[in-house]
Amino acid sequence: RKEVEQDPGPFNVPEGATVAFNCTYSNSASQSFFWYRQDCRKEPKLLMSVYSSGNEDGRFTAQLNRASQYISLLIRDSKLSDSATYLCVVNTGGFKTIFGAGTRLFVKA
């Protein structure tokens, strides 16, 4: 079993749709969590951190469920520019960082 697992997708959604991604992690001692975005043939960039209380940044909402060991990312009112791969990232302590394989999103006009 991989330490961080994501649904690879692809998710194909129309503009304006709401889409949600989940990510599960196996190490219960994991300490911090992030979502990164990676455009085709580009480098990953931090989208948002994920806090226990949940956090929101505009159209993006991230949630953490420590009991079930998963994090989620919700995108509301999808835009064409949201098309990318979304990487779930888990730090297991001591800055040991593990990336998921990513979920691909295509937003269509």
Added chain:
Amino acid sequence: EAGVVQSPRYKIIEKKQPVAFWCNPISGHNTLYWYLQNLGQGPELLIRYENEEAVDDSQLPKDRFSAERLKGVDSTLKIQPAELGDSAVYLCASSRAGYNEQFFGPGTRLTVL
């Protein structure tokens, strides 16, 4: 502020040849990471430096891969000899001491023929 710089951007070599990648992190970032990313996968950590010390190299295939970060700034990753399976994108990232956010360079796309 300049981002993470990597060179070369692309490299094509024949198997069994050596290859080296260079990374210059963001100024003031003490932590430097080298990742390998295969198509359709997330980045996989090869080695992490805190200043000039390699603090996590457990995933570095030491029979053919080596890395150095002299003076705790620039870093070089070397493969000798390269194998067909080494074809991938090699990403360098850096972060401030005590901060989790990593800033990535554009990567070096390696093709081994």
